[in-house]
Amino acid sequence: MFAGDEVMKGSLASYTFEHMEIAxxxxxxxxxxxxxxxxxxxxxxxxxxEEVAMADWLENKLGTVTTSLRRKSPRGSRDGRLAGKQARHGHHRVPETRRAGC
Structure with missing residues (x-):
């Protein structure tokens, strides 16, 4: 498991938890x-x-965290692994034309 994967999972967990707190x-x-x-x-x-402000801040950072870590990762090359993993697990399917560019 790469450190970037853990950061992304942590970011996702934090964003999810903020919305649970909001509710x-x-x-x-x-x-x-x-x-x-x-x-x-x-x-x-x-x-x-305060929770809404934190959720908004996290939402604004999710894309930056993802792209930054992906660029630093040796697996972040354009091999389509991220899109393939999402497709296998049924998450927001990425169109075939985009998978190769991931």
Missing amino acids: SYKMLIAAAGEVGDAEVQRVCEENLR
Whole structure:
């Protein structure tokens, strides 16, 4: 396993976790509103803004991290391994015309 693979997996996990936190805070805000706990609602709304900001930051960095690591990796050559792996696992299939260029 290459270090770049681990960085990409870590980036994906972080992005996913931020969205889980966003959903959790939205649920807590709704629950706090339902029971009339304005203080918990206010704190959760502050935390939600921070989580949304972090998710946006990560989203803006995902492409840069991917291309940067791919360029540094010996496997990052134009051999199409990344696209082939995605296609085998059923993830967002890459058109055949693009696979050779990966």
